[in-house]
Amino acid sequence: MGAAEPLRSVLWVKRQRCAVSLDPARALLRWWRSPGPGAGAPGADACSLPISEIITVEETDTHGKRSSSGKWQKMEKPFAFTVHCVKRARRHRWKWAQVTFCCAEEPLCHLWLHALQELLGKLTSRPKHLLVFINPFGGKGQGKRIYERKVAPLFTLASITTEIVVTERANQAKESLYEINIDKYDGIVCVGGDGMFSEVLHGLIGRTQQNAGVDQNQPRAALVPSPLRIGIIPAGSTDCVCFSTVGTNDAETSALHIIVGDSLPMDVSSVHHNSTLLRYSVSLLGYGFYGDIIKDSEKKRWMGLIRYDFSGLKTFLSHHCYEGTVSFLPARHTVGSPRDRKPCRAGCFVCRQSKQQLEEEQKKSLYGLANTEEVEEWKVVCGKFLAINATNMSCACPRSPRGLSPAAHLGDGSSDLILIRKCSRFNFLRFLVRHTNQYDQFDFAFVEVYRVRKFQFLSKQPEDEEGGLRERGKTRFGPMCSDTPPCCGTASNSSWNCDGEVLSSSSIEVRVHCQLVRLFARGIEEGPKEEPDS
Known part of the structure; x- marks a missing residue:
């Protein structure tokens, strides 16, 4: 059979006579029940499997009699091959499935094996050698166990070789990526939560800029995209990045996305202060409410994951607002709105x-033409804010299935800037509750949302005065109000929550870098496809 020639045979699947077709031009394998003579036409129960979603194909040993009708009742040992593939389940989950095809003749079996393996060999986007970082401490401390039980067997099945590093300290993954030869890998996999992903992200971006001679401390520098993709095996407490890019926090699903070689470009925001790079952000950059939560929770790590709920309640009851100026450059190039x-x-x-x-x-x-960004007008918003949030993605998670900005896009070169002005506790609670339902959380008079390419924030309170104010607060108020002035008032400065890490500088400059990194992901599919039993 030629490489582009279709193949059709009558084979047996689960003791049922089926017509099986392979269309190389469409890269599609199909089979359907055909009880009568000949192959017949496919009906509504026909099963379709893209070649891109086949993990591997192998010859299968079959033993014992088949109880099927016709000549198969007398067949002691039919020849067979098994297709290992992806099967969609509910809520965007993927499962490993196997379909075994039986045939009466060995040459026919080998013909199908060769045809399928030839098509799989042409899928050049699939990784063959991966570097895996495992955080054994993140979330509930199950990272190593999750990898060994759910991921490693699938990688072995797909003939993917790995080098595994179990991290022992913070920033070990980031530092390793600066030192090792990354050219021999087809991708980097992180097993852990959003913090582990951030480490790998910073290491990979930093190493790429270092190799390209780009100064990351320059806010206007054009960053170079990395050729390597990042895979995320969720094993953290929230796994926001994984949920927002795949639609579920399921290790098997993420492993299968890596195996089939999916590629999803994603924006990254650089955060600078006084021409110094502070961090990169891919999900949430939050000042005020979310900044206060993360800073307070850092002091309560002994409480475990419940510290986020405790700090969230405490911050909500404190109800502090912060005065400052937000300047932003609207993203006029994008299609759509928040x-x-x-x-x-x-x-x-x-x-x-x-x-x-x-x-x-x-x-x-390249041709030295003027950048249209320079002639566009910046917008300025001043006031007192309960929260300032910038999201490069929806920031969806199991607790908030639609996220902080449901219509934010992963790779459109923009960030959704959400300004929550000073309001009553009741109205702010209404706003927060809408993150958990289908109502428009931006439909409030005190909420503004803009799609931006760049933005800057300048706090009204000088940062050098902040330390003294906070120290006096700690002496006077005790543990519950130690970090903030009296409730319901205008506080001095908050902190920025940058993807779960605290930034000490309140005045920052942020720029979105369009599709700077790529993930082993496909994006959230419109709806899980219900597959017939096979």
Whole structure:
């Protein structure tokens, strides 16, 4: 059979006579019940399997009699091959499935094996050698166990070789990526939570800029995308990045996305203060409410995961607002808006358009044309804010299935800037509750949302005065109000929550870098496909 020639045979699947077809041009394997003579036409119960979702194909030993009708009742040992593949389950989960095809003749069996293996060999996007970082302490401390039980067997099945590093301290993964030869790997996998992913992200971006001679401390520097993809095996407490890019926090699902070689470009925001890089952000950059929560929870690590609930309640009751100025450059190149109720999904049109926009900008830069960004007008908003949030993605998680900004896009070169002005506790509670339901959380007079390419925040309270104010507060109020002035008042400065890490500087400059990194992911699919039993 030639490489592009379709193949059709009558085989047996689960003791049922089936017509099986392979279309190389469409890279599609199909089978359907065919009890009568000949192959017959596919019916509504036909099963379709893209070649891209086949993990591997192997010859199978079959023993014992088949109780099927016809000549198969007399067949002592039919020849067979098994297709290991992806099967969709509920709530965006993927499962490892196997389908065994039996045939009467050995040459026919080998013909199918060769045809399928030849097509699999042409899938060049699949990784063959991966570097795996495992955080054994994150979340509930199950990272190593999750990898060994749910991920490693699938990697072995897919013939993926790995080098495993079980981290023993913070920033070990980041530092390792600066030192080792990363060119021999097809990707980096992190097993842990959002903190572990952030370590790998910073190490990979930093190493790429180092190799390219780019100064990361320059806010206007054009960062170079990394050629390596990052895979996330969720084993943390929230796993926001994984949930927002795959649609579920399931280790098997994430492992299968890595195996089939999915690729999802993602924006990254750089956060600077006084021409110094503070951190990179891919999910939430939050000042005020979310900044106070993360700073307070850092002091209560002994409480475990419940510390986030405790600090959240404490911060809500404190109800502090912060005065400052937000300046931003609107993202006029993007399609859509934060309130259009069109979430980012697999094969997203908005993200594809952004990629084209990025290529146009690169061409302009290459030929020395003026950057249109320079002539656009910055917008300025002043006031007292309960919270300032910037999201590069929806920030969805099991507690908030739609996230902080349901229509935020992963790769459109923009961030959704959400400003929550001073309001009553009751109204702020209404706003927070809407993160857990289907109502528009931006439909309040005290909430503003903008899609931006850059923004800056300048606190009204000088940062050098903040330390003295906080020290006096600690002496006077005791543990419950130690970090903030009296309740319901305007506080001095908050902290920025950058993907779960505290930034000490309140005045920052943020720029979105379009599709700077790629994940082993596909994006959230529109709806789980119900597959017939096979």
